[in-house]
Amino acid sequence: MDIYICVGSACHLKGSYEVIKKFQKIIENNPNCQITLKSSFCLGECSDLVSVKINDKIFSVSPESAEDFMKNIISN
Amino acid sequence: MRKFENQVQLVKYEVLKKVSEYAFDGRLYESIIDIPKIVNEGPNPRFRCCVYHERAITEERIQMALGGNKSNPNLVEVLDSACDQCPTNRFTITESCRGCLSHRCVSSCPKEAIYIRNQKAHIDYSKCIECGKCKEECPYNSIIDTMRPCQRACPTNAISINKMKKATISKEDCIQCGSCVYQCPFGAIQDKSEIVEVIKELNESKTNIYAVLAPSFSTQFNYLELEKVVKGLKILGFKDVIEVSLGADLVTIWETEEFKSHIEEHKYMTTSCCPSFVNYVKKKFFDEKNNISTTVSPMIAISQIIKKMDETSKVVFIGPCIAKKGEKNSVDVKGITDYVLTFEELAAMLDSKKINLENITSSPLNNATETGRGYAASGGVTKAIESYIKMQNIDVDFKPVVCSGIKEAKKALTIAKIGKLDGNFIEGMACEGGCIKGPVTMHYGNKDKKSLDKYSKLAKEKDPKSATEVFNTDNIIKYSSL
Secondary structure (H helix, E strand, C coil): EEEEEEEEHHHHHHHHHHHHHHHHHHHHHHCCCCEEEECCCCCCCCCCCCEEEEEEEEEEEEECCCCHHHHHHCCC | CCCCCCCCHHHHHHHHHHHHHHHHHCCCCHHHHHHHHHHHHCCCCCCCHHHHHHHHHHHHHHHHHHCCCCCCCCCEEEECCCCCCCCCCCCCEEECCCCCCCHHHHHHHCCCCEEECCCEEECCCCCCCCCCCHHHHCCCEEEECCCCCCHHHHCCEEECCCCCCCEEECCCCCCCCCHHHHHCCCCCCECCCCCHHHHHHHHCCCCCCEEEEECCCCHCCCCCCCHHHHHHHHHHHHECCCCCCHHHHHHHHHHHHHHHHHHHHHHCCCCCCCCCHHHHHHHHHHHHHHHHHCCCEEEEEEHHHHHCCCCCEEEEEEEECCCCHHCCCHHHHHHCCEEEHHHHHHHHHHHHCCCCHHCCCCCCCCCCCCCCHHCCCHHHHHHHHHHHHHCCCCCCCCCCCEEECHHHHHHHHHHHHCCCCCEEEEECCCCCCHHCCCCCCCCCCCCCCHHHHHHHCCCCCHHHHHHHCCCCCCCCCCCCCC
16 A cells, blocks of 8 residues: 655645654554555645545644554554 | 846746736637737837837747747847847947047057047957957057957857847857846847746646746745745646755765765866756866766756656746756756746746735745755855765865856866866856856846845755655666766
C-alpha cells in the first residue's frame, strides 16, 4: 500500500517532515507491513493538518497524532 | 501597486497582457489581428513618429509573444521596426568643441579622420575606425561616445550593425544573457515567449502543472505579502507552487560533494547554476569547460524532484532570466523543466485574468533554507557552500572567487587558465548583482538585495540536508556533455 504525505509548503509548516519520520520509524519496527511512503506536493486540503492520502482518501494528521494514526493503519 | 521601471517594460507588458487574455479566453487566433489597434489606439502616437509605426512594432512584439522565429536558435531577437533610432557612427563631436589651437583630436587620430573647418573639429566617418583616441585627448570632453547601448551592454561583442543599420546578434557569440534586452532604450530587442503554450496547458491539460518560483520574485512583489503571489499562481491554475530554492539546497549538497572530489585532480571548479555563465565558458574558454560543475542548476534539480513525485506533470519555471529558456532544452536535461516564464510574463498573466494580488488571500511558500534562497544574489552560492561545509564539518579547502557579471568572470577565467587563480572555486553569474538583477523583471531597485534577504530569513529550514531529506534523489541526472 502506498501512503502519500504532502510536503508542500503549507503541510511542511505544519510538520509534515516530522510526520514522515514518525511513519518511517513505525514501519521500520514492523518489517512485515507492506507500506511504501511517498512524498507528494499539494493534495488540495491545505486548511487542515498535514494531508496524508491513502487509496484516494485524504486524512488529516499532526506530528502528535502521527504515531497512533500509523499504528492504526498497520493493525487494520 | 505594480510599478514598471520604465515604458519599455510597460509596452512589452501591454502586448503580453492582451495576448494572455485572448489565450486564456481561447480566442487568440481569431482576435490577434485586433491587438495592435487596441494597444496603440491612436490617432496620436505615444512614443514614435506615428501610430502606424507603433502598430508595426506591436505586431513584432506579438510574434515574440508567440515564440518568435523558430528557425533562429537565439532566445532574443531584434525587432527590425523598433530598431531605428540609434546613431550609427560611434563618436560625435558636440557643440562644446571650442575650436582650440592645440587640436589634440587631430594629432591623436591614427587615420587622419579629423579635420578642422570653421574653427571646429569634424570627423570624416569614411576614415574613422572608432578607436576613441580623440575622445580621450579632447581637453573639453567635447567628443562623445554614442556607441549603441545594445553593443555597449553585450559582454561578448555579439552585436553588430548590418547594412540596413539595424542591430544583428551573432548566434555564435551570444550567451543569451539578455543585457541587450534590458539596455535597449527602445525595447527593440526582445525575448521569445512561451506564454501561449503555458496558458494552453493551464486551460486544457489533464495533468498537474507545477510552478517553480525563483527566489528573486521577492524583489518584484515586495509591495505585498509574498504569499499572495503563490495564491495568485494557484488561481491561475497551477496545482502547486514550489521554491526553486529547494532545488538550490540540493545543488549545495551535490556541488559541495563534487567540489571535494573534483579538486583532488583539478585546480579549480566553477558553478553551473547560471546558464549564461556556462554558455560563456563554453564559447569563450572552451578548454576550461571541464572545470564547470556537472551538477544541474536549481531549476533542473527541483523539476526532477517534482517529476519523480508526479510523473505525468508539467513544470513551469518562473524567474528573471532569459538564458533559462535555453538551458531547459540543453542536451542532458531536455524535457525536465517544460516551460520557462519571466516575471514580466507572470504579471501579464495575472493581470489578464484580473487577479488583483492585493485583494486575495495568501498561500504559504516555505520549503527551502535561507542559503538556498540566497542563490539569487551574487555571492549566494558561495555562502551556501561555505555554510554547508561548516555545518557538516567537511574537510575541504574551499577558496572561492565570486564573479558578479561577465567582466569579472572573464578576468577570473583568464587567470585560472594560466593556473594563477588565487582560489579554487569560481562562482559565475552573468548578471551583475546576480539573478535579482536579471534582464526580464518589471523593475530594479537599490533595495532588491534587502527584499531578498528579508524573504530568505523567513525560511523555516536551516540545513539543506534536513530541507531535502524527504525527497527521493535516486538516479538524479547530472550534466555529462557540458
